[in-house]
Amino acid sequence: MRIFIYFLPLIFSTVVYAQTTTYERDSVMLRKIHDQALVNGKSYSWLEHLTTQIGNRLSGSAGAEKAVVYTKEELEKLGLDKVFLQEVMVPKWIRGIKEYAYIETESGNTIVTNILALGGSTSTPVGGLKAGIVEVQDFEDLEKLGREKIEGKIVFYNKPMEPRHIQTFTAYGGCSHIRYSGAKEAAKYGAVGVIVRSLTHSLDDYPHTGVMSYGDLPMDKYIPAAAISTKGAEMLSSMLKLQPKLKFYFNQTSYMMPDVLSHNVVGEIKGSQYPDQYIVVGGHLDSWDVGQGAHDDGAGCVQAMEVLRIFKDLNYQPKHTIRVVLFMNEENGTKGGLKYKEEVDRKKENHIFALESDAGGFSPRGFSFTSSKEDFERIEQWKSLFKPYLIHYFEPGWSGVDIGPLKKDGIVLAGLHPDSQRYFDYHHAESDTFDKVNKRELELGAAAMASMIYMIDQWGTIQHPVE
């Protein structure tokens, strides 16, 4: 009896869905989408070009502009109804010459260690900065220590990412405020610089950069901030226990320039039934200025492009207008996402759904949704269609930075949810390169996205159902 009750769900949900829809038609279409992605997939070769031929793509860099040109050209080859650029002013931060850092023991020996300036950080004084170092975990430790123990020192934030969380993004969320605001907070106590343990579970030699901000700190109070690799952080911490008066030296020549012109890249297939209702699928074209921006977020861009490629090659004529948007400047400003929203408002374009892929090109497990409860529950009824592809993790949650500005009542936002275990091994580091991306995992992610976009196109949303 227990068993009978247990099996009710599958029977019922299928029956109900089948009664009200053409379940088989959708099921066949998802199979075709997956076959297209796995047999004729373009995403992997696009990614190879974007990462190995163009390389990293920080906003305002030559790489970013090459990526705009390249992806626009590739979208034009697909025979979409429209491909265009959206002008957007973006911040331009320059890393300068390669950073240099060492630990100086109490007896004067030096041990070189790997660092990377945090994105947005100011430079050290000319010739570098050498000072005593004080280790803390988080901001509350600054208050405990007080100005007396911090002034004139370099603050070393050494909070490891929590290993217990199953989803690594949760652990990242527990530490990212330190990278973002660590310099601002330490400066308030008179610190002269900040060294932040890299945000990764991996114990290795790669420093991981990422955006930081001085917030409302006056410019003359800015202090330089850099990430140290996790192995470097472990060594520094061990040495500090033995030699609390050791010194840390680092030199970086990073600086902000005035904003420069860049672009979002947009391509669209016009809807046959609801041309004025828009469905967006996207990723961000910019990356940090180290490695190749392969998982973050070259993968998301080529997957979003692949969704439209699949529809074209399947001769699928969508009911709604479907847009791929490659956003510029997710990493340090979200100017592309904000600009896109500005244009949506200006043109009064009605957006019903947006899906972003910005969690790496790993094996997809499903989606997280930012939506009304009713919309989520409606989408949940499609789960059994997605299960054969093992992409039936459907949970309320985070969607994406770039589509975030589109949020309003009635719109459904979603994020592709790949397996998250390896993401922070490569995130914002030299190691985020093409060879870390598995072809099939990337392709399956694109197929998952195309499947969800197809279902939304067929059924619409609560506020905008397909009649």
Place this chain on the structure above:
Amino acid sequence: MRIFIYFLPLIFSTVVYAQTTTYERDSVMLRKIHDQALVNGKSYSWLEHLTTQIGNRLSGSAGAEKAVVYTKEELEKLGLDKVFLQEVMVPKWIRGIKEYAYIETESGNTIVTNILALGGSTSTPVGGLKAGIVEVQDFEDLEKLGREKIEGKIVFYNKPMEPRHIQTFTAYGGCSHIRYSGAKEAAKYGAVGVIVRSLTHSLDDYPHTGVMSYGDLPMDKYIPAAAISTKGAEMLSSMLKLQPKLKFYFNQTSYMMPDVLSHNVVGEIKGSQYPDQYIVVGGHLDSWDVGQGAHDDGAGCVQAMEVLRIFKDLNYQPKHTIRVVLFMNEENGTKGGLKYKEEVDRKKENHIFALESDAGGFSPRGFSFTSSKEDFERIEQWKSLFKPYLIHYFEPGWSGVDIGPLKKDGIVLAGLHPDSQRYFDYHHAESDTFDKVNKRELELGAAAMASMIYMIDQWGTIQHPVE
């Protein structure tokens, strides 16, 4: 209303389970198991030693024997109730000197290509074998071609693994008979050698070896068989279209030796309530003789060891006797699995459950079960407990080669089901090395296994329920 019906399952299954069990206790235990694996995990450092210090471990090799000694010592450190070796005679196949192969064009130019002798293959004639080559996909093509077109030639099996299957093991299953029996079948038509396209979706330069058999062919009819990399296969196939009379040369000096003595490694914690009922968790200690046998199956061994380590460190006293078994000779004989079963029968040990990890140390997604329908449906009721760890893929299916001989009415066999996309990139190739294993993915697999073993220990099976 549809939504209400849709949500019935979750409500019901939880209620029923909660009514009949202490759901919260089990839930807390699964959390503790995961914390242990992720915070104090030993599996990754064991694997590092097994792969980088010992290396590959073909049955009968020095590496295999070192692995027996090492894992026995490590199990002894855990303070188990018993650790012992089981003697087992295993085949000993020797690869000999490094293979050498080239394509010779019709005009006499040569292009060197990568091959690996298949495990169990005989050598080429002294000085190597050069012959014309005929390309086929599968055995039915041999019949179509007939003896006339095959006699005196090398048969080149060039059947790619099907990319459409979501689970890569399904695609492997569609091709592995060619590697296993390709030489035997081709020899019937007078072929002088066999070259088999490597069993991987990846397009790269690594040949992938694996077991083959001559079946009932008389020994004087044996012909040498080797795997060619997928890139090599593509090149050879292209060239054959242009130059059907090109020749292929290969030299290999592989041969079989008489069987030698080796061992299964067994460790156990005595059960408090049902000491005579056994639960087994295992992997296989042998590997192929290339790479480091990291995913296949160093990962499975250290995960199985980790299950008992976790129970010891949590001071968990199992109700049943829980055994870790590291099987010898999965790759080319299953002698370890057969020997274990022989001992079980001889000692009349009652086995109620066995779980094997032999699908790589990738992010776990759940389990497949070989069991009665009733046992499967009972276990399915635990799904919601496993969902927070994203390991709730529970499906009937394959369990494992080594535990296969234990199969009989009433016993439940299970296989850990990790994400399968990358497995065949490394399978039986030089590239199956420690650096391909992600620490957290490996640890989460061990935690998934410990969770399932715990649940079986708490609840038993249909034939052997815990009272």
